[in-house]
Amino acid sequence: MAARDLPAADLLPLVSALNADYARAIDDDRLEAWPGFFAEPCVYKITSADNHRRGFEAGVVYADSQGMLSDRVAALRRANVYERQAYRHLVGLPAILGEVDGAVRAETPFLVVRIMRDGTMDLFATGRYLDLLVDHGGALRFRERIVVCDSSRFDTLLAIPL
Amino acid sequence: MTTPAAPRAWPVETLARVPYWVYQDEANYRAELRRIFEGPVWNYVCLESDVARAGDYRTTFVGEMPVIIVRGEDGALHAFENRCAHRGALIALDDAGTAKRFQCVYHAWTYDLEGNLVGVAFEKGSHGQGGMPASFCKAEHGPRKLRTASLCGLVFASLSPDTPPLEAYLGEEVRRRVARVLRKPVRVLGRFVQRLPNNWKLYVENVKDTYHASLLHTFFTTFRVTRLTQGGGVVVSPDGGHHASATLDRRDDSEGAAYREQGLRADQDGFGLADPSLLDTVDEFGDGIKLQILTVFPNFVLQQIGNCLAVRQVLPKGAGAMELAWTYFGFADDTPAMHRRRLKQANLVGPAGYVSMEDGCVGGFVQRGAAAAADELSVVNMGGEGAESQETRATEASVRGFWKAYRRHMGY
Numbered sequence: 001m002a003a004r005d006l007p008a009a010d011l012l013p014l015v016s017a018l019n020a021d022y023a024r025a026i027d028d029d030r031l032e033a034w035p036g037f038f039a040e041p042c043v044y045k046i047t048s049a050d051n052h053r054r055g056f057e058a059g060v061v062y063a064d065s066q067g068m069l070s071d072r073v074a075a076l077r078r079a080n081v082y083e084r085q086a087y088r089h090l091v092g093l094p095a096i097l098g099e100v101d102g103a104v105r106a107e108t109p110f111l112v113v114r115i116m117r118d119g120t121m122d123l124f125a126t127g128r129y130l131d132l133l134v135d136h137g138g139a140l141r142f143r144e145r146i147v148v149c150d151s152s153r154f155d156t157l158l159a160i161p162l
Numbered sequence: 163m164t165t166p167a168a169p170r171a172w173p174v175e176t177l178a179r180v181p182y183w184v185y186q187d188e189a190n191y192r193a194e195l196r197r198i199f200e201g202p203v204w205n206y207v208c209l210e211s212d213v214a215r216a217g218d219y220r221t222t223f224v225g226e227m228p229v230i231i232v233r234g235e236d237g238a239l240h241a242f243e244n245r246c247a248h249r250g251a252l253i254a255l256d257d258a259g260t261a262k263r264f265q266c267v268y269h270a271w272t273y274d275l276e277g278n279l280v281g282v283a284f285e286k287g288s289h290g291q292g293g294m295p296a297s298f299c300k301a302e303h304g305p306r307k308l309r310t311a312s313l314c315g316l317v318f319a320s321l322s323p324d325t326p327p328l329e330a331y332l333g334e335e336v337r338r339r340v341a342r343v344l345r346k347p348v349r350v351l352g353r354f355v356q357r358l359p360n361n362w363k364l365y366v367e368n369v370k371d372t373y374h375a376s377l378l379h380t381f382f383t384t385f386r387v388t389r390l391t392q393g394g395g396v397v398v399s400p401d402g403g404h405h406a407s408a409t410l411d412r413r414d415d416s417e418g419a420a421y422r423e424q425g426l427r428a429d430q431d432g433f434g435l436a437d438p439s440l441l442d443t444v445d446e447f448g449d450g451i452k453l454q455i456l457t458v459f460p461n462f463v464l465q466q467i468g469n470c471l472a473v474r475q476v477l478p479k480g481a482g483a484m485e486l487a488w489t490y491f492g493f494a495d496d497t498p499a500m501h502r503r504r505l506k507q508a509n510l511v512g513p514a515g516y517v518s519m520e521d522g523c524v525g526g527f528v529q530r531g532a533a534a535a536a537d538e539l540s541v542v543n544m545g546g547e548g549a550e551s552q553e554t555r556a557t558e559a560s561v562r563g564f565w566k567a568y569r570r571h572m573g574y
Contacts, residue, residue, distance in 0.1 A: 046514065051352045058352030058490040060514045062505050067437030072509075074436075079381040081520045153355040153485070154513035157522040 003135050004104050008096040015094040015106050015133060018140050023089035023110075026161060031076065034161060035069035039136040043144040044069060046162055048152035049127070060158055061147075072161065082159045084117040087124070089162075094131075103132035103143050112162055114155075125162055126150045169193055172574035174539065177562040178547040183536040185361035185529060190572075191481040198460050198571045199225025199478070202325040203403075204311060204318035206462035206475050207231050209489065211315060211348055213239065217260045217275060222487075223477050224319055229308060230254050230264070231317060234275045239312060241319040242277030243305035253305070279304045313337070314344035316462075316473070332458060333399040335551075339406040339456050342447060343466050347494040351504060356486040356513045360525030362461075362478040363568070365486065368521050369455060369463050369474075370564055372396050372407045372555035373544050378524060381516040394453075395553040402549045402566030403459030409555070411445065411452040440506050443468035457560075459567050467517065469500065470507035482529060486522075488512050 003011065018037070025033040038044065045059035063069050076082075092109035099105065107128055114124035132144040147162045169189035173181050184190060199205060208220045208231050219232035221244055228244035230253065244253050246266035253264045253273060263280070264273040272281030279300045287293025308319040311328035318328055329337055358365060368374065372394075376383045393410035435441065443452065446469060456464040463474035475487040488511070492504045511518045532538070542565070545557025549566045552559050568574070 047352065048354065051354075056350060056352040057501075058505055058508045060354055060508075060512050062509055064506070065437045065439075067435070068440065068506075068509075070436045071440065075381055075516050079384050080516065081378065081380065082523055152353065153357055155357045156359060156513070156526065157356075157519050158514040159519060 002102075003133060003140055004099045004102055011096045011104060011106075012094065014140050015096065015104070015108070015131075018133070018142075019091045019094060019108055019129075023091050027087050027089055029086065031073045031160070034073060035066045037142055038066055038069060038145070039134050039141040039143045040066045042066060042069075042142060043146070044142070044161075045145075046147040046149065046158065048149050050152045052146070052148045060154065061161065076159055080159065082157060085160065086115045087160055087162075088113045088115065091129075100132060103134045104140075106131045106133060110162070122155065124155065125158075127162075167193075168197075168573040172569060173537075176547050177549060177565050178541065178543045178558075179539040180542060180565060181536070182532040182538055182540060185364060185532065186481055186536055188481050191361075191478070193572065195225040195227075195478070197573070198568070200227060200321045201571060202320070202322040203460055203571070204320050204325060204328055204331050204458065205460070206316060206458065206473070207241065207310075207319045208317050209315055209348065209350070209473070209491075210239075210312050210317055211350065212258065213317070215260070217262055218258075219254065219261055219275075220258045221254050221256065222475070224308065224321065225478060227321075228252060229319060230277070231310070231319065232261070232275050239310040239317055240276045241308035241310045242273075243308075245305045246271055247279050247303040247305055248282075273304070277305055277307050314341050315348055316340070316344065316464075318458075318462075332404055333401070335397045336399050336404045336406055336456065336458070339397070339408075339454060340464060342449070342451075343454065343456075343464060343471065348471075348491040349494045349496065351490040351492055351501075352488075352508070353490070354488045354512055356488065356522055357479075358484050358486060358522055358525055359482065360484065360529040361481055362476050362484040363564075364525035364528050365476060365484060365521070366457065366460065367561050367564060368525060369457055370405050370407075370560040371558060372560065373558055374524075375555070378520045379517045381510075394555050395551070396555060396557065396560050397551045398549050398560050398563040401459075401570075402563030403568075404457055405560035405563060406454060406456040407555060407560065408451045409453040411450050440509060441468070442503060443507070444500070444503065446500070459564070465511065467510050468507050469503050470510050471504070472511055 022037050044063045046061040047059045090111045094106040094108040097105040107130055109128050112125045113121055115121050127149040130146040131142055133140050134143045205224045207222050212220045213233040216233050216235050219230055221230050229241055230244045231241045234240050246253050248269055248271045251266055251268040253266050270283040274280050285294050308321050311318050313328055394408045396407040398405050454466040461476040465472045472488055472490045477485040479485055490508050510516050542558045542561050545552055545559050549559055549563035
């Protein structure tokens with residue numbers, strides 16, 4: 001049975017488990033696993049609530065293939081220079097919002113604390129994930145994950161994905 | 163308005179040395195706001211398309227002064243301090259909007275679109291009592307007005323009557339390079355603000371510094387988007403304050419040799435993209451210039467990195483902090499393919515930019531590294547001591563140009 005055919009009550013634990021695995025992969029610095037949470041093709045974008053509301057399409061991060069997601073991880077590991085830091089994601093309960101083009105639509109709030117190498121802990125980002133989820137190889141995966149940050153202001157840099 | 167005296171003495175004559183206190187000293191910072199941002203310069207404030215129709219406005223800052231930019235009923239652009247003439251409260255509270263007039267929320271004093279005070283609530287009092295004195299003249303009260311000037315869809319503002327006309331201020335060489343990019347109506351694709359933990363000048367220097375680009379930004383060199391061994395050069399305006407650097411699209415497989423010989427981190431051959439569509443660049447300006455970075459003193463950056471176009475506004479926020487306001491744009495007549503290309507290439511810039519990520523940090527590294535070195539001097543000596551245009555990017559000529567302009571404005 002395809003995910004989209006399941007009632008919302010049955011989807012809730014599946015989407016929640018996917019979100020939990022996703023957050024753990026990032027927070028545990030297993031970024032190489034991150035592209036695997038997406039279908040192919042896919043869309044991943046980080047934007048702000050203001051841009052989203054105004055229909056401005058550019059993101060701080062924009063990827064439309066698993067390859068682009070892998071490239072971001074490779075760049076973070078091998079090319080980009082930034083101070084050691086980690087995230088702690090707190091991901092809320094997803095709201096299951098029905099079906100769009102054969103995908104399950106879900107919206108999930110999140111909060112991310114950033115921990116810098118010197119011990120500084122900051123509330124780095126809050127927002128919501130706007131997701132389209134599909135069956136992909138027998139597992140639930142993101143066809144689209146739009147990360148809508150509540151604020152348009154980013155502190156210093158956004159290296160690790162949200 | 164009196165101009166405060168420079169708070170300190172500049173330690174050396176040469177443009178090739180800069181004291182670190184200039185990034186730290188609070189009195190110097192206050193003097194900069196008055197002498198530079200509120201002085202005889204053109205500050206970038208918004209795009210013309212942000213204020214396209216009568217009544218459209220945007221709020222922003224000139225230095226730390228809050229300002230309103232608004233399109234008047236007459237179609238002209240007006241700018242005035244976002245400060246009520248009564249008790250000093252902000253007049254407009256939103257980033258942008260459309261208004262017929264502005265009314266302060268505190269006591270409902272009202273301003274027209276040119277910033278003239280046109281209404282004082284209970285000016286005649288109530289039931290014959292109270293009210294303003296008969297001698298109070300609204301025309302004599304109002305927020306400070308700024309001059310505006312626009313060029314190629316960019317709007318600039320100045321508080322000083324002494325600022326030369328915008329085109330003369332920029333000089334022909336820089337003006338031509340603004341027009342090269344902004345040759346037709348733009349379409350905004352997104353806006354973001356990046357908070358940086360450093361003095362504003364460290365960012366401006368970074369943007370002007372053609373020397374660092376291929377050394378710090380290993381993403382570029384790894385994928386051979388730019389190397390110092392590639393063709394290009396830097397144009398510095400005669401007054402030193404503005405610059406434009408260019409990198410030509412000319413590749414040479416032997417170019418990595420210079421990096422390897424010097425053991426530079428920026429050389430990592432054999433690192434390929436899984437999805438190279440990111441770097442699928444079209445020569446849309448038809449002149450082979452792959453990158454152009456342009457600055458206008460003191461607060462403006464125009465960027466063409468491949469097909470990724472953006473303007474950046476530098477907003478000082480105290481001696482040790484600043485904000486960088488990014489506006490990504492394309493053109494109104496972009497094809498769907500070009501639109502998509504620009505969305506992808508936006509990955510190169512901004513707070514998560516493959517190329518600009520390091521720029522957001524490196525100013526903070528200097529701010530922290532030099533914390534105890536107020537009276538020590540930084541070295542800005544690549545390419546000599548002058549601030550003239552050069553046919554290479556292995557130079558710090560445009561950084562010295564910044565200090566030439568800065569010292570003139572500050573009286574150093």
